Amino acid sequence: MRHQKIALVIMAVLFALAPLAVYPVFIMKVMTFALFACAFNLLIGYGGLLSFGHAMFLGTAGYAAAHSAKVWGFPPELAILFGTGAAALLGVVTGLLAIRRQGIYFAMITLALAQMIYFYYLQVKFTGGEDGIQAVPRGTLFGFIDLSNIWAMYYTVLVIFLGGFLAIYRVIHSPFGQVLKCIRENEPRAISLGYDTTRYKLLAFVISATLAGLAGATKALVFQLASLTDVHWTMSGEVVLMTLLGGLGTIFGPVVGALIIISMENYLAQLGAWVTIVQGVIFVVCVLTFRRGVIGELASFLKKPL
Numbered sequence: 575m576r577h578q579k580i581a582l583v584i585m586a587v588l589f590a591l592a593p594l595a596v597y598p599v600f601i602m603k604v605m606t607f608a609l610f611a612c613a614f615n616l617l618i619g620y621g622g623l624l625s626f627g628h629a630m631f632l633g634t635a636g637y638a639a640a641h642s643a644k645v646w647g648f649p650p651e652l653a654i655l656f657g658t659g660a661a662a663l664l665g666v667v668t669g670l671l672a673i674r675r676q677g678i679y680f681a682m683i684t685l686a687l688a689q690m691i692y693f694y695y696l697q698v699k700f701t702g703g704e705d706g707i708q709a710v711p712r713g714t715l716f717g718f719i720d721l722s723n724i725w726a727m728y729y730t731v732l733v734i735f736l737g738g739f740l741a742i743y744r745v746i747h748s749p750f751g752q753v754l755k756c757i758r759e760n761e762p763r764a765i766s767l768g769y770d771t772t773r774y775k776l777l778a779f780v781i782s783a784t785l786a787g788l789a790g791a792t793k794a795l796v797f798q799l800a801s802l803t804d805v806h807w808t809m810s811g812e813v814v815l816m817t818l819l820g821g822l823g824t825i826f827g828p829v830v831g832a833l834i835i836i837s838m839e840n841y842l843a844q845l846g847a848w849v850t851i852v853q854g855v856i857f858v859v860c861v862l863t864f865r866r867g868v869i870g871e872l873a874s875f876l877k878k879p880l
Contacts, residue, residue, distance in 0.1 A: 577878050581826060582743070589732055598728045599796070604836045605735040606793040611816040611828030612742050613785035618814075619823035620746060621778040622758030623673075624681045626810050627688025628786055630668070633805025634691065635661040635787030640707040640800035641700055650713040650721055654734070654791040661787020662780060664691075669779040673772060685807065692805050706801030710794060727796065734792050738785050743825060745781060754778055815853065819860050821867030826880050830868050 592601045610632055617623050639657030642648040648656060672683040695701045702708070712721035721727045745751050757764045757771050764771050794800045803809065812835065820831025835853065842849050864871040873880040 578743075578825060578880065581880060582739075585826065585829065586736055589735070590729075593725075593728055598724050600836070600840055602728055602731045602796045603793070603840075604833050605731050606789045606796060607813075607816065607836055608829040608832040609735050609738045609792075610786050610789040611813050611820070611832045612739055613782045613789065614813045615817045615822065615824075615828045616742050616745065616785070617778055617782040618817065619827075620751060620754050620758060621775055621782075623775060623779065624677075624814075625684040625779075625782075626681045626807070626814075627668070627684035627686075627691075628782070628813055629805050629807065629809035630688040630691040631661040631665060631783040631786040632790035632793070632809060633695065633800075633802070634664050635790035636794035636800040636804050637695065637701050637707065639791035640710040640794040643713060643795065644707060644710050645700075648713075649717070650715050650730075650795055653713070653795065654788070657791030657794065658784060658787045661790065662784040665780040665783025665787075669776045669783070673776045673779055685810070688805070688807060688810060692802065692807070695805055696802060701800070701802075704802060706799055707794075708799055710798040710800065712795050712798065721795070731792055731796060734788065738788055739829075742785065746825065750774070750777070815857055817867075819857065819867055821870035821873070821880075824867065824869045824873060824880050827867050827869035834868070 589601065589605065610628075614625070614628050617625055617628075635657035637657075638660035639653040642656045643650065643653040668684065668687045671687065672680055675683055696703060700707075712727060714720050715726070715730060719726050719730070721730060753764065753769055753774055756767075757769070757774055761771050790804060793804070816831035816835050817828050818831070819834055820829065821827025834856075838853060838856075839849060842852060845852065860867065866874060869880050
């Protein structure tokens with residue numbers, strides 16, 4: 575626990591100082607996707623539930639936040655809350671439909687539901703179809719923090735990211751998190767001990783969806799855009815890659831995985847479609863050489879959980 579807290583402080587300091595050396599918008603993108611990956615990791619890494627449709631929560635929150643800010647005139651704090659709430663509600667509905675299935679059946683149901691959501695957003699008017707919702711106003715946070723200022727926007731995103739990360743950290747180390755791990759390792763054993771495993775898995779699914787929504791709503795304000803990209807199935811695949819590359823079932827792994835993937839997309843953009851091939855090669859190398867991911871292998875070397 576002590577070394578995890580030290581690592582948390584180091585991570586917070588690095589993100590706080592990062593914009594002094596790196597383009598702030600790039601780091602904001604890393605933080606939003608890191609929160610998305612951490613939310614996904616809570617579900618698969620600690621609950622043992624592989625969702626192939628997590629992009630629907632990211633995209634739904636983005637659309638809800640963007641629409642409420644641009645059309646309804648919501649201030650940024652209410653827009654983010656509205657987007658996060660929309661993702662939580664969608665998490666409850668889809669969770670009730672999917673959570674009673676296990677393994678590949680659960681994964682396929684979440685993928686099917688996400689594709690339904692994608693084609694719905696493609697058709698309805700409020701999303702703007704293929705154009706998305708553009709020129710989303712960042713507004714003024716709490717009536718006095720002007721988010722059009724890049725530094726104000728950056729440190730707002732940093733606070734949201736750290737808040738979401740600490741919430742996940744608390745869940746993992748709570749009695750609920752311990753039961754969740756027990757269900758992951760041996761669900762029949764957990765049932766025999768008297769735990770309602772379906773209820774625990776549903777709650778984990780909703781928490782994961784809510785935090786993924788928080789990431790999506792924040793991302794919509796950062797880039798002032800909500801588009802179909804965030805709800806497409808490839809985004810669900812990308813968050814799987816981030817989590818596996820960083821370290822499945824580790825606390826800091828998804829953050830490192832998001833940093834690696836977003837850095838590749840940013841600095842290898844001139845390669846065009848070859849970026850996907852490079853990502854595939856790296857994923858294959860990762861699976862063959864360090865199956866526990868970057869942080870998983872580091873934790874194994876140090877013999878301390880990270």
